[in-house]
Amino acid sequence: MLDLIWFIPLLPLAGAVLNLALGRKFGDPRAGWVATIATAGSFLMTVLVYFEMLGLAAEERSHVETLFSWLPVGSLQVDFALLADPLSVTMALFITGISTLIHLYAIGYMHGDDRFSKFFLYLNLFVFSMLMLVLGENLLVTFLGWEGVGACSYFLISFWHTRNSAAVAGKKAFVTNRIGDFGVMTAMFLAFSTVGSLSYGAINEAAHNGELASVTATAIAMLLFVGACGKSAQLPLYLWLPDAMEGPTPVSALIHAATMVTSGVFLMTRINPVLHISYDWASTVIAVVGAATALYAATIAVAQNDIKKVLAYSTVSQLGFMFLAIGSGAYVAAIFHMVTHAFFKALLFLGSGSVIHGMHHEQDMRKMGALRKVMPITGFTFIIGWLAIAGVPPFAGFWSKDEILLYVYANNPALYFVGLVTALLTAYYMTRQVIMVFYGKARWNDHSEDHGAHGEISPHESPKVMLIPLIVLAVLSIFGGAMQLPFSKNLHFLEHWLAPVVEESEAYIGKTWAYQNKYLLLVVAIVVALTGILISVAVYAKSKFKVVEPKILEQAWKYDATVSRVVGGPGVSAFNLIAWIDANIVDGIVNGVGESIRGVAGSMRRIQSGFVRTYALLISLGTVLMLAWFLLRGALL
């Protein structure tokens, strides 16, 4: 069964090709069903592979399946190979599972769109790329998937490309990702030149054996982190994610909550031996960037009014948490949070999509309210998602967040404090969102008489095909925490499962104060979450305090404007200079060679006078000289 892991990425690819060729014929909704079945088949394969792996002993759970030798060039041997080990199977499981649910949802959401089949083509292509990314056995196959998801993300964000904002957002996503890709490429070159191979096995082995110098390891880890910052929207390169909300909501759910943005976290976990032997400041940098991003994004989310933008900034913030975990050596906790976050964030996004769909594409939360009565199932599942992300036990998000905070405290108490504040803010803004959307007064017809309003609208519940994924994800958000409960070592399922991959690099905190008092920290986390919720309720529901939403937070600390000024001003001048150099100097050299050859040829041309006698003369002259030379040679020898 393990050698059939090729089917896992192959089925979505087949679905994409099918939709490419026959999509228009399939139409709405058959094209969507084709895509969903493809992804479901992929999920089934992954489950089968998972069960087979469970039957193997822990050390044997690493299987490489090579399709063909991709780049046999001199000393570089790169195979087109897939690696099935606990980490990649975990990723594949939740990627395919959540993708199937989102595909199902999208059949309902995109109903009536005239580019229906194209949407599913891109979705399937995306799933294929993502699976190549996580199942890749070497950096090059991962990079193939990396670029693939970037490209598909571009297609999908700008799906409604007739809208200028969508096209611009797609472009922004692609360009920002490109900067990260540069880091990944440089890391690949470095890995090849030092280790001699791009295969994870070889690289991690070299890191274990001490063949890889700390300097090189740090460089590789930091470069890959740059790529991770681009893809996973961390602080300097996060600015594409909020704008990416221009895409249809299923896209936001799949790409920007559950899968693509987690590829950075995945990559860092994949190379954890390399990170382990890097200098200590490397991990600290990662942790600090993660914490800073988490806090920064959480502050912005407090003041956003678009239902999807809140979730976007929330995603950035939660990703920051994951990088904080990695920086503190808590790989298992990071993966744990990644999985639970996938569940509840996808749930939240799909729920918001349901709201948007029901409100006839109105996205401003100020025009919503009291939707719980009109959309009961959406409301109920959304509330479950809210509780999960806010960190209320026994929902999934609580356990994973607590695990992270435990390790962070053991590593660096200052960052723990930052994490705690972020958790508070998370609870606060999510509660704010729930209140504004589902509770309170129904504001959707408040300004219906105004100039430019849509008139009276009556929101309604979404069709079943959109509700079923919501319910499934809600169940997962409730019980997902069972993967890794802190109460006893026996319940650490995820840790045991991932042990072959991350064991050596996992920070050991058994003897720290944090571990001894982990139940205390658990209680602190609960208190913080509840505090956030209560304050938010007091502000928004009961109006006990004044609403504090500073303008600067709404403008996201003016980050976008600053970047535009920097890149637009000196950046553009630098680019113009480089373009000038290219056009004049580089092209000048190339053309100059051509011109000089032309000149020489022109003057040589005159030898061809056309007179036979000249030719004869030159021939005989040459012959005489040759004979003389031979004679002299013979005489001298």
Next chain:
Amino acid sequence: MILLGAVGVIVRRHPVHAALSLVLTLFGVAVLFVAQDAHFLAAVQVIVYAGAIVVLFLFVIMLLGVDRVENLRTEPLSAQRPLAIITCLGLLAVLVAAIVNGNGVLNERGEGINLPDLQNGSDANTVQLAESIFSRYVVAFEVTSVLLVIAVVGTVLLTRKAKLSAK
């Protein structure tokens, strides 16, 4: 005599005169052949070269107009004559040097040339030459005959007048 003829070829303006000088040279060379015990070749020289080839030359000269006399005073390519003189003198020098150098270097290595005298018969040279051609070089002989045929056919084709197109 040979040199006189040769110089005449290159100097005479009228092509017919040049052809006659060539005949002079060829006869001289034939005499030298006889002096070198190459009787057959001398005969062939006279018959083929002086007889057929020069006659052919004269035919062509007459065909193309006897009165075309070359103006030897002018030379359109200005560098031609001086360079030609230098080239030829150089050539001469190289060849003479080679000859001088190689004097006495070459040793006898053949089976000997049969001379026609009372012992061998009066056609000894011819016989020996014939033996050489038809045994060792018979392939070359056959190829050469093919060459002659091709030459004749080719020339006939070349010099046909182009057919007038039907009006």
Next chain:
Amino acid sequence: MISLSLTPTSSWYLILSAVLFAIGTFGVLVRRNPLVMFMCIELMLNAVNLSFVTLARELNDINGQTIVFFVMVVAAAEVVVGLGIIVSIMRNRSAMTVDDLAELKG
């Protein structure tokens, strides 16, 4: 060295052949009438024949004479073809020098 006695040694013949060759070359380079140029080529061929016969005598080998035989045959064939070409080119023109045939001018 070359003996200066009056009896011709083979070196004499060889030098004569060289001179003949040089004269022939000069003629080819200087004369403009194509027919005269051809005749000078014939001169060169004769010079070569002479040297071959001389060497055959010196080496006491009949092969030298065989070569001369073949050279003569080939020379005859070459003359035929060459004259044919000259005739076909110059028949319709009043041009009489080689310089007027400068169509290969680059």
